[in-house]
Amino acid sequence: MSQYAPIPKARPGKVERVPMPEQDPIERGRNFLEVPFGYTPEMAQVEASRCLECKDPSCVSGCPVGIDIRGFVVKIREGDFQGAVDIIKHDNALPAVCGRVCPQESQCEQVCIVGRKHTPVAIGRLERFAADWERAQGTVAIPRLAPATGRRVAVVGSGPAGLTVAGELALRGHTVTIFEALHKPGGVLMYGIPEFRLPKDIVEAEVDYVRKLGVEIIYNAVIGKMITVQELLEEEGFHAVFLGLGAGLPYFMNIPGENLNGVYSANEYLTRVNLMKAYDFPRADTPVRPGQKVAVFGGGNVAMDAARTALRMGAAEVSIIYRRSMEEMPARREEIHHAEEEGINMRLLCNPVNILGDEQGNVTGVTCLRMELGEPDASGRRRPVPVDGSEFVVEADTVVVAIGNGANPLLTEATPELKLNKWGNIVADDATGRTSMPGVYAGGDIVIGAATVILAMGAGKQAALAMHEELMAKEMN
Amino acid sequence: MNTIIRKTILTPGVKDLLVDAPRIARKRRAGQFIMLRVRPEGERIPLTIADADPEAGWIRLIFQEVGRSTVELGRLEEGDSILDLAGPLGRPTHIEERGTVVCVGGGIGTAPVHPIAKANKEAGNRVISIIGARSADLLIMEEEMGKVSDRLLVCTDDGSKGIKGFVTQVLQQLIDEGEPIKEVVAIGPVVMMRAVSEVTRPHAIPTVVSLNATMVDGTGMCGGCRVTVDGRSRFVCVDGPEFNGHAVDFGELLQRQRAYTEQERLAMAQDHVCHIGRDQ
Numbered sequence: 001m002s003q004y005a006p007i008p009k010a011r012p013g014k015v016e017r018v019p020m021p022e023q024d025p026i027e028r029g030r031n032f033l034e035v036p037f038g039y040t041p042e043m044a045q046v047e048a049s050r051c052l053e054c055k056d057p058s059c060v061s062g063c064p065v066g067i068d069i070r071g072f073v074v075k076i077r078e079g080d081f082q083g084a085v086d087i088i089k090h091d092n093a094l095p096a097v098c099g100r101v102c103p104q105e106s107q108c109e110q111v112c113i114v115g116r117k118h119t120p121v122a123i124g125r126l127e128r129f130a131a132d133w134e135r136a137q138g139t140v141a142i143p144r145l146a147p148a149t150g151r152r153v154a155v156v157g158s159g160p161a162g163l164t165v166a167g168e169l170a171l172r173g174h175t176v177t178i179f180e181a182l183h184k185p186g187g188v189l190m191y192g193i194p195e196f197r198l199p200k201d202i203v204e205a206e207v208d209y210v211r212k213l214g215v216e217i218i219y220n221a222v223i224g225k226m227i228t229v230q231e232l233l234e235e236e237g238f239h240a241v242f243l244g245l246g247a248g249l250p251y252f253m254n255i256p257g258e259n260l261n262g263v264y265s266a267n268e269y270l271t272r273v274n275l276m277k278a279y280d281f282p283r284a285d286t287p288v289r290p291g292q293k294v295a296v297f298g299g300g301n302v303a304m305d306a307a308r309t310a311l312r313m314g315a316a317e318v319s320i321i322y323r324r325s326m327e328e329m330p331a332r333r334e335e336i337h338h339a340e341e342e343g344i345n346m347r348l349l350c351n352p353v354n355i356l357g358d359e360q361g362n363v364t365g366v367t368c369l370r371m372e373l374g375e376p377d378a379s380g381r382r383r384p385v386p387v388d389g390s391e392f393v394v395e396a397d398t399v400v401v402a403i404g405n406g407a408n409p410l411l412t413e414a415t416p417e418l419k420l421n422k423w424g425n426i427v428a429d430d431a432t433g434r435t436s437m438p439g440v441y442a443g444g445d446i447v448i449g450a451a452t453v454i455l456a457m458g459a460g461k462q463a464a465l466a467m468h469e470e471l472m473a474k475e476m477n
Numbered sequence: 478m479n480t481i482i483r484k485t486i487l488t489p490g491v492k493d494l495l496v497d498a499p500r501i502a503r504k505r506r507a508g509q510f511i512m513l514r515v516r517p518e519g520e521r522i523p524l525t526i527a528d529a530d531p532e533a534g535w536i537r538l539i540f541q542e543v544g545r546s547t548v549e550l551g552r553l554e555e556g557d558s559i560l561d562l563a564g565p566l567g568r569p570t571h572i573e574e575r576g577t578v579v580c581v582g583g584g585i586g587t588a589p590v591h592p593i594a595k596a597n598k599e600a601g602n603r604v605i606s607i608i609g610a611r612s613a614d615l616l617i618m619e620e621e622m623g624k625v626s627d628r629l630l631v632c633t634d635d636g637s638k639g640i641k642g643f644v645t646q647v648l649q650q651l652i653d654e655g656e657p658i659k660e661v662v663a664i665g666p667v668v669m670m671r672a673v674s675e676v677t678r679p680h681a682i683p684t685v686v687s688l689n690a691t692m693v694d695g696t697g698m699c700g701g702c703r704v705t706v707d708g709r710s711r712f713v714c715v716d717g718p719e720f721n722g723h724a725v726d727f728g729e730l731l732q733r734q735r736a737y738t739e740q741e742r743l744a745m746a747q748d749h750v751c752h753i754g755r756d757q
Binding site: 262 | 518560697698705736737740741744
């Protein structure tokens with residue numbers, strides 16, 4: 001089946017990590033096309049040949065969903081790309097997504113043995129290659145499903161956690177229905193992560209794959225409001241429920257001027273552009289204010305996404321305002337690097353204290369304080385301390401607040417049986433996702449707070465296994 | 478799903494739809510809203526549910542064509558379906574037996590006030606309703622409001638029907654007459670809700686207003702609908718839509734409602750829909 005001849009293993013350290021071609025930084029700042037182009041088959045095979053093919057591969061333990069990394073990398077080296085995809089899909093229903101947005105450098109690639117002396121094998125790029133290769137063939141293989149068990153599962157939310165649970169349980173023969181509050185599937189993959197980092201047709205394709213496993217998706221279904229969790233179990237005939245609600249309510253700084261026109265949460269800014277296609281206004285109905293000078297508060301991946309989106313929406317000047325230094329920035333190095341390359345201005349050790357506006361209530365600027373780093377705080381990072389008299393103004397007509405999200409109470413306040421922690425996150429068992437409510441599981445950001453796609457998927461996978469066990473142990477009635 | 482069962486034109490630019498939505502109809506309580514979208518490139522807009530029949534499975538939406546999305550919605554006919562419809566959202570009105578409750582509806586605001594008046598009546602309250610509009614031809618739901626009110630006062634700015642004057646003047650008169658008002662619920666244009674709140678403030682009459690803010694998702698995720706209440710930022714979609722009128726920063730709300738004036742103009746220009754004479 002393979003069109004490509006196998007190539008031999010490279011001698012350790014003899015072959016450099018194959019760079020992934022990408023769009024020119026200046027050019028791409030004006031379009032929404034994906035930044036990296038991905039490997040060609042030849043590049044993928046060469047990169048795969050760098051793998052030591054360890055007997056006891058440590059990379060696998062670095063993967064939250066436990067993909068047989070060595071297995072699929074070997075298949076790529078051998079030119080058996082379909083074989084590689086099959087191995088990945090055994091553990092991961094969304095490889096094209098994970099190959100793009102997983103922080104591999106702090107997971108599988110961090111523990112890669114090659115990385116001890118050289119650059120680690122580019123596992124993420126290879127995963128992406130395999131998934132893209134399969135999609136390009138136009139024949140996405142659907143694995144054989146286990147015989148129908150007659151058990152019905154409701155999954156609330158179609159983000160990474162929900163899709164993973166749905167996929168895993170469908171493979172095991174359960175009948176799965178996903179309830180999605182928005183009009184499109186994918187959760188943060190669709191509304192949050194921008195097109196240039198994760199093309200939406202790729203998300204659609206991965207969701208389509210989950211649908212082909214027999215999963216039904218109902219849109220515009222706000223659980224907690226339209227149907228309660230209790231009703232799903234008692235009236236709607238579901239035997240178990242998984243809650244993958246996502247993070248929800250955006251945090252604001254609680255500084256003066258935050259309700260001026262032109263101040264957005266990153267959720268709102270990104271949702272307007274990604275989900276509602278504000279870049280296509282007025283052909284699409286949803287507008288976003290076209291900022292010329294945009295200030296983004298925060299130093300995480302979402303801040304980078306918002307800043308790079310603003311640039312593509314036509315901003316002349318985009319700054320990231322972050323109160324610590326580059327070292328403490330929580331964003332992936334790759335994202336920071338891309339943002340800097342594109343000309344995003346990094347205003348480090350700066351803390352916004354006041355947003356300024358004109359008489360019409362439009363943003364005109366941000367007053368900031370310079371900070372210096374003091375003693376380490378509870379997070380272990382050095383605490384930023386304001387420098388007296390260091391106030392200065394950054395001009396801005398648009399401000400995006402990207403400092404994280406709190407738990408959304410919409411479902412939980414309608415579900416008093418669910419135990420919550422003091423931040424409103426659902427309390428769920430680490431290993432199984434089991435909540436305080438019988439038959440109800442939870443995972444992803446609603447449990448652990450804002451984190452990554454792959455951690456949500458990892459939680460989804462664990463929950464799916466526990467749910468499967470409980471469902472099979474249940475007497476059918 | 479989401480099929481329009483009946484369409485009525487109430488006044489020029491104000492339409493009344495009965496929409497088949499059994500799940501929402503079953504759960505909905507007075508004061509709640511839905512989010513809807515008319516076409517694949519369409520905006521998500523919030524609309525208060527004006528009424529619902531849980532048995533028959535419909536909800537009723539009354540809206541004024543003020544922008545591109547409401548104009549598109551108004552173009553749908555009986556038998557057509559609304560592309561996306563999600564709800565019921567927001568917190569329901571807090572209804573309890575209190576005595577005399579005054580329900581004030583200004584212009585299109587009479588539509589969302591109607592279910593609240595009805596629920597208050599059902600809870601055993603004495604309901605006095607004041608509905609107002611610029612002129613007689615813009616008045617809506619007079620008969621229906623009459624049915625759920627112990628007393629209905631109608632007023633128009635130009636005096637073409639009922640009392641000549643604003644709803645605030647009628648309310649002031651009720652207060653002056655010594656009506657033992659336990660609560661006022663006011664829904665309408667922001668300036669009207671602000672004016673009503675100022676009328677009741679000196680008398681410390683609890684006043685509830687229902688805010689219509691710009692929203693994207695309607696479920697708490699975007700925070701675009703934030704409003705300052707009691708000096709604190711709140712989300713209209715999950716904390717509201719109803720708030721204490723004496724604590725709302727109406728000036729800020731007015732400003733925020735104008736955030737997209739320029740974009741709305743662009744969108745409407747593209748659609749060639751005449752705006753003249755539309756009650757904003």
